[in-house]
Amino acid sequence: MKKLPVSFYTCSETLEIARRLLGKLLVVPDDRGDRVSGMIVETEAYLGEIDKACHSYQNRRTKRTETMFAGGGIAYVTLIYGMYFQFNVVTGAVNSPHAVLVRAVEPLENIEKMRRRRAVKNDQSLTSGPGKLCIALGINADFKNADLTGDKIWLEEYRQIENLQIAEGRRIGIDYAAEFADKPWRFWIKNNQYVSRIPK
């Protein structure tokens, strides 16, 4: 399958990209070169300078956020709560520090490998959360700034998800972001059991 080109990450608005990421395949080869992959079922958009929930709010430039200023098509990986990594896709133009957080995937290739890495009972909790999927796919600090058109980690076309199949709602875990906490910038595939949390 063909890797998504840089234009996918740079030529649309971030909210549009967050929707179109649903149904794409996230592929991370293991140390033997075997494909470990999952289909993206949940995303959240972070709109840079205007978004209080975004690390790069008001164009805040630090060592960490510098990644988002470098232009779309690379990985933004951060450690959170001291133990978990999160995988984001940088979107937009240079100096427009947007990103889309991948919150959940549905395991597809090499599920055995993911089970060994995760050591959980049921497959449902294998990749149904930002920290979980990073463990299952082997994403860690080495993936900071990784080129998404390179051979370390990439995305592929897989399924077309119709707008009708996409649900939207408020983002998770950003209550500090005042009025931005309620923006419906989280997207997921309806009725997919690997989505991290379904609102009531």
Add this chain to the structure above:
DNA sequence: CAAGTGATTAGC
């Protein structure tokens, strides 16, 4: 429901 965990950050 609460504890755990350490990089990152701002503020001295």
Add this chain to the structure above:
DNA sequence: CTAATCACTTGC
């Protein structure tokens, strides 16, 4: 330098 803060997960 120090202390506060987290885009979360798991096991009580």
